[in-house]
Amino acid sequence: MAERSFKKEVERLRLGAGETFEGEGILAVTKGLLEAGVAYVGGYQGSPISHLMDVFADADPLLKELGVHFEASASEATAAAMLAASVNYPLRGAVAWKSVVGTNVASDALSNVASGGVTGGALIIVGEDYGEGSSIMQERTHAFAMKSQMWLLDPRPNLRSIVDMVAKGFELSEASNTPVMLELRVRACHVTGRFTAKDNVPPLMTVADAANRPTRDTERIVLPPANFLHEVEKIEKRWPAAVDFVARERLNERFGPAEGDVGIIVQGGLFNTLNRALELVGLSDIEGNARLPIYCLNVTYPLVPDEVADFCRGKSAVLIVEEGQPEFIEHELNTLLRRADLQTRIVGKDVLPRAGEYSGAVLRDGVAKFLRAWAPTIAPPEESATPPAVTPKDVPQRPAGFCTGCPExxxxxxxxxxxxxxxxxxxxxxxxxxxxxxxxxxxxxxxxxxxxxxxxxxxxxxxxxxxxxxxxxxxxxxxxxxxxxxxxxxxxxxxxxxxxxxxxxxxxxxxxxxxxxxxxxxxxxxxxxxxxxxxxxxxxxxxxxxxxxxxxxxxxxxxxxxxxxxxxxxxxxxxxxxxxxRQRREKPAKAKAIKAGRRVVRDRFGVDPDTCTGDHSCIRLSGCPSLTIKPNPDPLRRDPIAHVDNSCVGCGLCGEASHAAVLCPSFYRARIVTNPDRWDRIKQRVRGALIGWMQRRMDAARAARAF
Amino acid sequence: MERRRITIAILALGGQGGGVLADWILALAEAKGWRAQGTSVPGVAQRTGSTIYYIELVPDDAAADPVLALMPVPGDVDIVIASELMEAGRAILRGFVTRDQTTLIGSTHRIFAIAEKSAMADGRASSERILAACGERAKRFIGFDMDAEAARAGSVISSIMFGALAGSGALPFARADYEQAIRAGGIAIDANLRGFSAGLAAAKTSEAALPGEAVAPPPRPTTAAGRALADRVTALPQDAQPNALHGAARLTDYQDADYAGLYLDRLTLVAGFGDPLLTTETARHLALWMSYEDTIRVADLKIRASRFARVRDEVRVSDDQVVAVTEFMHPRLREVCETLPAALGRAILHSPRLTRILEPLFRKGRHVETTSLRWFLMLRILAGMRRFRRASLRYAEEQARIEAWLGAIRDAAARDTALATEIARTQGLVKGYGDTFERGLKNFEIVMAAAPALDADAVARLRAAALADDQGTTLAAAIAGGERRAMA
CATH class of the missing domain: 3.40.50.970 (Thiamin diphosphate (ThDP)-binding fold, Pyr/PP domains)
Known part of the structure; x- marks a missing residue:
């Protein structure tokens, strides 16, 4: 059972032509696949694509109705190999994973499917885990696209563009017999928005049809001499076909005025951030009406040489906004301009940072630097930055940690x-x-x-x-x-x-x-x-x-x-x-049992403030979020004491650790019985009476010899 | 160009419902005919880390097809909502809070980060500094303890934040619109509406202040013996009197009035040097040391009626629930022998044969169910050993250590009372039980051995080094560094 359920949301996948779809990026992608008549989907979970897999899983009944096969693959390699179904048959297939790590795992199968080529559209949806919140090495999927000759889509991050690009991705794949990658950055996966839906389309051919009528073409198998032919085919047939398709279908977009002395080329996925940066320096507005020409690459590989030349011609300089390194696009733009014998200067990493996420502030500063050098008349004035009121030292870091009660x-x-x-x-x-x-x-x-x-x-x-x-x-x-x-x-x-x-x-x-x-x-x-x-x-x-x-x-x-x-x-x-x-499963069940009047036992831990001396050994052996600190109530002590807050789930580690590590005797476990039965109550009454009597005597004796 | 959008950044910790709050805001704006877009960065950040939810709102007539940003840009955020004080600090650090534009809505309570919690003494960051920055940097700052407000309202912090947003008036929507968004969400509607209402009220009335820390007033004597002790305290410098009163009361409770008398005898000797700060600090640390935590003390504290009541209160047990309390005790042969008469305890610990035979009996941790009759009686007997404490091995050991320490204080005070004060404070290294106690004592002895040759600042630095890690690495390096300097 997955952490997040999309049972309710997947109902929206049934919307038909003309209805307005509202939801998150990953749901929109799924809707796009169904509208495109996908025959099979697979993939491997991982941020930021996990929820896409959960959506697929929760949408399984609908997928079955449409005759779409879905499986949660054992690994990204498994998922990529699944695309074999599109090699010989006109089956549209899509697989998804976290990139770049997932792409690494999948690369053997990817190389094979890219070499032999596909008949049916093959779409690889990669969640680009780059920048803030990423948990992996910062590398680019772009390198894989170039080395295997697969096409890379990087749509503008709004639902309409993303969904359109899913459909166009399949068409591009079929037009060029090449698998196509659709790159979605972390926030694009989770961005909310709306678009006008189309009807879902059942696949023209199902995977069952294909299995029943196998066809065979040894020229599609990577083995000599076919592999040498594949390479030639890639260069002579598939690449030109892809470039033609991208140009014909106008997958890349132009914004702002047609002419200008300077312009900007931007990866589609960064367009919104760029527009905001331009807005903040007074050079665009909320509808993207920029005051200088912008060429937006919704397809970042392959580039279309004629489009690039047309855009650059007559400009003294063009800024390329390309996130991550190496700057593959910048290199290629320079090559294309040389070949076209244009003298336009390509400016990229010399004004933008080589490493790190291109946030709004980074782009605002980079664009300003570019304009000051190449278009000083429209460049924003230099502003002195206000020094921050707090320093990083003042704000403690919060590294990720195990959840409350985690068994690890x-x-x-x-x-x-x-x-x-x-x-x-x-x-x-x-x-x-x-x-x-x-x-x-x-x-x-x-x-x-x-x-x-x-x-x-x-x-x-x-x-x-x-x-x-x-x-x-x-x-x-x-x-x-x-x-x-x-x-x-x-x-x-x-x-x-x-x-x-x-x-x-x-x-x-x-x-x-x-x-x-x-x-x-x-x-x-x-x-x-x-x-x-x-x-x-x-x-x-x-x-x-x-x-x-x-x-x-x-x-x-x-x-x-x-x-x-x-x-x-x-x-x-x-x-x-x-x-x-476990809590997601047990909490509602316990709440129900309590409501029904049944006996329910719950443990939680606590720390006695008068025996805790504030050394925090227990915390150094645990790090549980519910084991925290609070001010020392002892007027003679200064160090904060350990404290268990009410989020404790009673996993038992505090007690086990204090025994195993011979910690202090401050921890206690409270076993709380809700709806106690008769025996509980009798026991409680007898103990309570006797212990209470003894405690009263002890209190009296203590009062007699007190300060 | 006219700017017709509202940008909102929510900084929250995993599990605080930042996503729920974002969903409510989106639903609220969309219901009022605005274009609303939200984004977030899930992933490892959600596992106890801090994460940002970002929202942009645009009136429907402002643009046919608005291009909205997916992350907050410094200098372009209208509303920042922070679910915890340091998260508000983080928003300021990242430049999201600007004087001309930003309404900052932040809870003033703390959820401590692991580095703050795991420090060997007090590793807490300064809340005052962050609170001051919130006031300075925001156009408007609405800050109150939203966690406490949530507990009072029987709700969750996300609904308090939503209420505070409504109360701030930073969005052009009516109260009923907010409440409708909660209803439309369909989850825990009543509790969330309660929290919303509490948050809204608090946002309009609260002054931004830190949750207060209670300061215990000095105890007043209740018996003739207590009054006699209190009279003796009046002879001490004014500043030292509260600590001395706390100390005298604590030691009377710990042992008896005579023991508290011994405390004042010892303290008076130190007071004779005429340095109020030295007397104040010695009063504090001497009381702590003399009330060292032995098994007798622990048993005594665990079975008190006041403790039973405190536990019930802390774990929030209602009258119709039954609670059983279990302690995790681990008396080793060493602790058992320390409670025995000194000669006997020493004899066992010094006899390898007896140790070998007896040790296995005390190798296991015990689950002590204090609320059961059997264990209660057992602990009561142990607590009753207080009468024989003066004969115990531990008593002899601790008094010898205390006398040595007081001797060192006096020796130092004769030439440098600042150094003597630092030596008095060094007692703070000795705390806890078992391994923690042994480690603390070892560090204490290392610092004390070096102290006579050092000045006050150097002793304070060594003490800080002793608390830097629990392997003793920093302290060893500091001592070695000192020796190198001394040789050079």
Missing amino acids: RPIFTAMKLVERELGPSHVSADIGCHLFSILPPFHIGNTTMGYGLGSAGASAFRPEGKRAIAVMGDGGFWHNGLTSGIGNAVFNKDDTVTLIVDNGYSAATGGQDILSSRATNPVRATNHPIARAVRGVGADWVRTIDRTYDVKAMRDTLKEALTAKEKGPKVIVASSECMLN
Whole structure:
């Protein structure tokens, strides 16, 4: 079950011609696919594309009605390989993932499908995880488009443009027999807006039709000599066809006056930010009526040489607004202008930063710099910046951390305790929530090499005495870790310890089900234990822990794994359900039970303010959001004391950690019984009477000898 | 060119309902015929980090097909809503708040960041500085404790923020329009309307101020013994008297009036040096040390009626609910021996054989259910050992340490009372239980060993170094650095 449900929103996908669709970018994309008669969709979740996968999943009934096949692919490579269905058959297919990491994973299949080419339109929707909020290396998908010769669409970030580009993307793909990538930046995936819908179109041919009537064309298979022909075909046929289509259909747009001494070329996805920047310096308005010519590249690859030459001709300088590096478009513009023998100066990274997101402020400053150099008459005056009233030092950073009650936290608490005893090990971390262990308060983890690559990342460490520890999530394990990590370790007789964090879902991307999920899913096969798969590839030393909150068991098992005499990989599967998902499931159920008058038990933790001395060891071993600090009520103490706020879900870590690490006796667990039964009440009455009597006597004695 | 749009940035932490608030604002504007666009950056930022929701509103007649931005631009934000004080600070830091344009609506409560929480002493950022910046930088600042307001209204902070937005009058919509947006949202309508209403009222009346911190008044004596102690306190410098009164009361509660008398004897010796600050700080730290946390003290505090009431209050138990309270105690052989008569305790700890036999019995943490009769009686007996505390091993050890420390204070005070004050403050390193106590004591001893040769500032720096990390790395480096300087 995914973190966010789109059950209600997907009903809007049924809207017909003329009706107004309102919603988020990713929903609009899905609507665009259905209007374009897509036959199959797939993909792999990951920000910012996770919700698109959730939308697909929640729209499954509608997809089935239309005869559209959907699957949640095992990895981006799986998703890309799915596009094979469009090679021989006129099937329109779309796959989605987070880029650039997903594109890396998919690149083998992508190269193959790009080489052989497609018959049906093949669309790859990449969520570009670049800039603020990104969790990955900052690289460009553009490089993949160029090296594999796939076309890259980067539409203006409004729903109408995005949906149009979905339809045009399929047509472009078919016109040029080439897969097409549609790039959506993080905010575009989540931007809200409206557009006029068209009717959904069932695919002309379904995947079942194709399977029933297979056709074969060895010239589409990447094997000599066909592969050499593909390269020639790309250059002589597909590329010119694409350029013709982009020009004919006017996919790139012009804004502002037709003529001018200077102009701006901009990636479509940055158009809105650029327009705002121009607005702020008085050179455009809210409808995009710029006072200088703008050429907006909704297709950033391939460029259309004639359009570029036409735009640049007669201008002294043109600013290219191209985010990220290397500046591929800037390089190509310079080449095109040389070939056209135009003397227009291309200005790009010399006025705009080479690295970092092109925010409104960055573009405003860059445009101003450009204009001061090339069009001083319309350049904005230089303003002195006001010094900020606060400095970064005044505002504490908030690094991401584990959620309240997260079952992964105790695993790292245990690792900290083992570290105290055995000294630090090299820890090869992985991608997933568990990577937050590298941040405060845990500071555990030396490298991370990619999704599911925790064990592989430790494979070069051949211990003599001290074993390396690899961490892997259940998501990464099924994505590729089983083969690249465990299988590899077995085969190479690795001696590393692999800790597989099994929280029941692909939790970091929004709680999607995976093979080992404990939930039963009506449309997918779940409940395939990780331990069985691990043993299946030949690992013998396997331990499973079914309650990660048991810090002592976690600590002792880790210690055993690090010190065991046996050779070969040691695998610990630590399982407890993702607390976010668990709370989403249990909270409403408990609320219902309480309403119905049934006995419900709830735990939560607390700290006694008079025994807490404000050292915060507990926080350094936990970092739970609900474990916080508050002013010390003791008039003689100054340091804030630990405090558990009411968001505590009673996971139990505070108690386990204070036992395992021999912390202070300040923590208490309150077990609260709502709708107590008779036995609860009798017990309470007897205890209350006796304890109350004793307490009154103690109070009286204390008063007698008081200050 | 006339600017006809309203831009709104919401800075919130994951789980605070920033998305819900954004949805309400979008629904509100759209219902009134405006073009509204919202964006956000979900992902890891939502996992306890801070994140920004950004909204642009344009009247329908302003543009046929408006080109709206997807992120706030410094100097172009009309309304900033921050769900927490440091998030308001972050908005200022990022330049979203400008004097000529921005209405800043921010909660003044704090959600502490991990670095603030995990510091070994007090790592909190300065709220005063941020609050002052909010007042200086915004065109208008509406700030109040929205978290407390949400608790009072039995609602969530997002509805309080929505109410405060309505109360600010920064949007050209009526109260009923806002309420309609909440109804249209369809989730927890009653609670959200309550919160909205509370937020709206608070926005119109509240003065921007930080949530206050209660200062405990000095205790008044209630017994003859107490009055005698209080009389002795009047002989101390004025400034030192509140701490001394707190100390005397604390030690009477901890042990008895005689013990509090011993406290004042010791304090009077230090007061003799005539430095009020030295006396004040010694009064504080001596009281803390003399009320060291042993098992007797912990048992005593855990079973009090006032503590039972406090727990019920803190975990919000209603009268028709039943609550059981469990403590996580981990008495090791060391702590057990410390409670025994000194000779016996020492004999066991010094005998490898006895230690080996007995240690396994005290290796496990205990779940002590204080609300059960069995454990309550057990703790009561332990608390009753107070009468024999003076005979215990721990008492002997602590009094010896205290005397040594007081001796060091006096030695220093004879030539430099500022240094003596810093030595008195060094007691602050010794706190907690178990491993924490041992680490603190070790650091204390390191600083104390170096102190006689240093000046006041250097001791303060060493103390800060001791609190920089819990591995002792910074302290060791500081000591080594000092030695290098001394040699050079």
